[in-house]
Amino acid sequence: MKEIGILGCTGSIGVQALEIVASHPESFRVVALAAGSGNLELLARQADKFKVPIIATTGDKARLRSLTSAEVIDGPQSASQIAAIPADVVLNAITGSIGLGPTLSALSSGNKVALANKESLVAGGELVMSYGRERILPVDSEHSALAQAMRSGKRSEIAKLILTASGGPFRDRKDLSDITVGEALAHPTWKMGPVVTINSATLVNKGLEVIEAHHLFGIDYKEIEAVIHPQSVVHSMVEFRDGSTIAQASPPDMKGPIAYAISSEERYANVMRPVDWSKSHTWEFSPIDDDRFPAVELAKRCGELGTAVTAMFNAANEEAVGAFVEGRIAFTRIVDVIEAVVMEQGGGALSPLRDIDDVTAIEHDARVLANELIRS
Ligand code: MG
Numbered sequence: 001m002k003e004i005g006i007l008g009c010t011g012s013i014g015v016q017a018l019e020i021v022a023s024h025p026e027s028f029r030v031v032a033l034a035a036g037s038g039n040l041e042l043l044a045r046q047a048d049k050f051k052v053p054i055i056a057t058t059g060d061k062a063r064l065r066s067l068t069s070a071e072v073i074d075g076p077q078s079a080s081q082i083a084a085i086p087a088d089v090v091l092n093a094i095t096g097s098i099g100l101g102p103t104l105s106a107l108s109s110g111n112k113v114a115l116a117n118k119e120s121l122v123a124g125g126e127l128v129m130s131y132g133r134e135r136i137l138p139v140d141s142e143h144s145a146l147a148q149a150m151r152s153g154k155r156s157e158i159a160k161l162i163l164t165a166s167g168g169p170f171r172d173r174k175d176l177s178d179i180t181v182g183e184a185l186a187h188p189t190w191k192m193g194p195v196v197t198i199n200s201a202t203l204v205n206k207g208l209e210v211i212e213a214h215h216l217f218g219i220d221y222k223e224i225e226a227v228i229h230p231q232s233v234v235h236s237m238v239e240f241r242d243g244s245t246i247a248q249a250s251p252p253d254m255k256g257p258i259a260y261a262i263s264s265e266e267r268y269a270n271v272m273r274p275v276d277w278s279k280s281h282t283w284e285f286s287p288i289d290d291d292r293f294p295a296v297e298l299a300k301r302c303g304e305l306g307t308a309v310t311a312m313f314n315a316a317n318e319e320a321v322g323a324f325v326e327g328r329i330a331f332t333r334i335v336d337v338i339e340a341v342v343m344e345q346g347g348g349a350l351s352p353l354r355d356i357d358d359v360t361a362i363e364h365d366a367r368v369l370a371n372e373l374i375r376s
Contacts, residue, residue: 005032008093044068080105114261125215137261144257145235145248164229179331207299309346315363316341319370
């Protein structure tokens with residue numbers, strides 16, 4: 001029986017994690033839940049269904065109390081408090097760099113973290129990894145695939161990590177300048193929240209994932225590549241030094257990587273549908289067009305400069321995506337804003353990040369400059 005806490009339990013990853021728990025009641029017990037203010041009814045239903053003793057919201061505490069018998073805590077630090085409750089694994093499925101504090105809280109309390117919040121590594125890679133690789137269980141499908149493929153060889157035998165990218169809805173579109181918000185929110189393969197969907201359309205998501213892979217696996221940026229794979233069946237690959245490449249393949253379904261992470265890398269029966277070999281399949285791979293999609297190369301350049309710069313990259317992107325969704329800037333301006341922010345603020349002598357306050361300060365400055373650029 002594994003005790004798990006779930007942060008971001010009303011989002012897509014959190015809901016699927018609870019579906020896995022419900023189908024494996026002998027394997028899991030949910031000890032705590034945390035969610036934002038968006039869906040208090042769902043949070044209360046989850047708390048009652050899974051008999052969770054304590055839950056947290058950033059929303060209306062009194063109203064949540066009227067909906068459930070669970071103990072309720074609230075406030076901006078409540079997710080970090082939930083993360084610190086003793087558990088075998090804390091699943092962090094919060095979106096955005098606000099997930100860093102709860103990740104560090106879970107780790108410093110001795111809990112393992114099933115990490116779906118990639119921004120924890122992008123904004124605070126060294127801070128998170130100082131607790132040790134074995135404490136982090138990747139939930140991102142690409143990094144789960146890499147972790148699985150790495151079991152095929154020794155660390156010293158790895159030549160390269162190859163992340164796959166669906167390419168987003170504009171993979172084959174020549175002119176990206178007139179893309180509408182509605183078009184950008186329609187994603188071909190995965191079902192996700194709006195920020196993640198836009199990040200997938202700009203390939204910023206793949207840039208964040210390259211940074212995530214660098215921290216998780218300790219591989220140099222020059223040995224991490226991304227390739228377009230529209231079918232999203234091969235989730236990533238590890239190339240070994242003898243020229244052999246090991247890939248992990250399964251039809252797109254986040255339940256696979258979620259279950260692999262929250263179980264601490266066990267394989268449960270019937271988690272997801274396997275590839276159907278009674279049908280024909282075509283799996284395509286092609287290089288990224290860096291002229292139309294400059295985000296991945298920009299993320300690598302930022303990564304080589306250090307985590308302070310990747311924190312800026314992420315913060316500037318969060319502001320630019322917000323502005324795009326509100327119709328204030330064009331689609332192609334999202335990555336332009338990021339680049340302008342890191343060019344302006346990422347050049348100076350940047351000392352290593354000491355703590356989360358350093359991250360917050362860097363992000364604040366990046367957000368201010370991003371908004372100035374968005375307005376101009
Ligand atoms: Mg991913």
